[in-house]
Amino acid sequence: MIHYTCDLCGRTLRADQDTRYEVKVEVYAAYDPMEVTSDDLGKDPAGEIEDLLGQMKDMDAEELEGQVYKSFRYDLCPECQAAFLKDPLGKAMRQRTRFEHN
Numbered sequence: 188m189i190h191y192t193c194d195l196c197g198r199t200l201r202a203d204q205d206t207r208y209e210v211k212v213e214v215y216a217a218y219d220p221m222e223v224t225s226d227d228l229g230k231d232p233a234g235e236i237e238d239l240l241g242q243m244k245d246m247d248a249e250e251l252e253g254q255v256y257k258s259f260r261y262d263l264c265p266e267c268q269a270a271f272l273k274d275p276l277g278k279a280m281r282q283r284t285r286f287e288h289n
């Protein structure tokens with residue numbers, strides 16, 4: 188029998204008996220259409236690419252990937268799914284943590 192584990196509370200979810208929810212999170216850099224100014228036209232594109240490559244040399248692959256695109260997948264039990272939907276970004280948790288530190 189296939190078993191899953193809730194990634195939040197650790198409860199075992201049996202594929203044939205328990206309702207299981209999947210959460211997929213995608214985080215990627217949002218690009219807005221750029222406005223080309225006369226300043227941009229005066230720039231040296233080859234020099235800019237060289238600068239960018241120079242900056243990338245000091246970063247590891249994981250760091251670079253994290254800046255561009257990252258996806259996560261989690262299994263949740265019904266209780267944790269309900270809690271997640273109420274606060275997907277963990278805002279309440281952040282506020283509580285900030286309050287405790289002050």
Ligand SMILES: [Zn+2]
Pocket residue numbers: 193194195196197198263264265266267268
């Ligand atoms: Zn759970």
